[in-house]
Amino acid sequence: MDDLYREMILDHYRNPQKKQLVSPADIDYAEDNPLCGDFIHLTIQLDENKVVKDVGWEGNGCAISQASASMLYETLIGKTLDEIRSIGKDDILEMLGVPLGPVRLKCALLSLKVLKAGAYGLHAWPGEEDE
């Protein structure tokens, strides 16, 4: 099963990191994918220099969507909003390290979509055609 769900994905799926909302939150955003029911709610606390002080999230859905949220959000602490802006689709794919078909790609990228839309507004997210 290695090539399908790498051990690391399963680890994050079974033991998600930072899976508890923080409050008060400077960034608070949730979104779901109605077609498959994946759901992610993200909260972020910033310090006075716009550096991420803490993150927390909640959600449910498939292993890929939930593991990608756990893996991505954990790495945000200590990053500036500008650094976060440069995180792209390829970073997520590299982080997951498994080949994904078009349907699963949507699951994998929901965490990034929620992050970008929460931090910069929905316009910061490329349209469906660009994904």
Added chain:
Amino acid sequence: MHTETLLDVATIRADFPILHQDVRPGVPLAYLDNAATSQKPLAVIDAMSDYYLRYNANVHRGIHKLSEEATVAYEGARKRIARFINAASWREIIYTRNTTESINLVAWSWARTNLKPGDVILSTEMEHHSNTVPWQMLAGQTGIEVHYVPVTDAGVLDMTAFDEMLDERVKLVTIMHTSNVLGAIQPVRQIADAAHSVGALILVDGAQSVPHMPVDVQALDCDFFVFSAHKMLGPTGIGILYGRQEILDAMPPFMGGGDMIKRVELSGSQWNDLPHKFEAGTPSIAEAIGFGAAVDYLTKIGMEHIHSHEVAVTAYALDRLAEVAGLRVLGPLKASERGGLVSMVMEDIHPHDIAEVLNHEGIAVRAGHHCAMPLHHRYNLTASTRASFYLYNTFEEIDRLIEGLYKVKEVLVL
């Protein structure tokens, strides 16, 4: 323990080259996604390529040999399809693109001209989106109301509620024959009688019934009956609207263009006779011919035999699925009360993950809402995993499904 059935499955499988492949080295394909679309036997593929290789031409137009041959094949298929569902006449068989287009045709042509604001279309909570959305669109534009008969917790239509909701305001009852999620088979004849008793017509979505069991539209006494070729061994791009002749005769055309007219003057046109009135433009000729070949293939094997094979396979699947702890089957639990498909949910495991692990084991199932979001929401689900069977599926494939589900638990249960 494997059961015997009336079908010679090994011989049947030899007619379907696509089934004989490995999904990855050493892992053969088990195709259990027949409710989405079925595979096609060589007889169908050959009939279509024969048309393109030997007598490709437009129909109803040419005087030349190829066109005549194409017209005979195209119209011949229609006659065999009419017999297959026991329509009173081939004129009642309208070629469309699929089930979805057939329903939209009725919504546009029949409902728009016959219904008025305040009239009610009675549908159900379990319908495929193709039998929900066209009526919603119609209601949004016309003031016609759509009401939905609920399903019970046990996964069947609530017939008590149906009886209560059926009154003189209802002008059309539109309902699926076999549910593509619950597997439940609706008592169509009983529903048709009830609908007629208040002066309503009945449309039956047979997309999941005609492929799997004998269907006689006259015995069911339905006014419209719709289905798709691609779920019954035929090609994509062709489906059927059956309608009672006097109803179709009174309906205006759906689309305008060539073939659907008798005479065109700039001041106006005169519509063609049935079924051509509803078939504007060059149709899907190869697809109709392929559909005819599919119906011949099914007829030769016998729909009774196919049905009993599927009941046996489904009964075996239900038995074995009951062994898997934490797994819940949607819909009625008796194989004799359902079509050859089983939708399931498993603890907290997302259906995408189930399908992904099963795919790794070579097993093709469908994960999602199966175009029935309202039904899933009714049961507080966003999605389910569906295994659906056909005449070429084996008991051994069910065993592999069960092994695959154990693998799912091993990988994904927390």
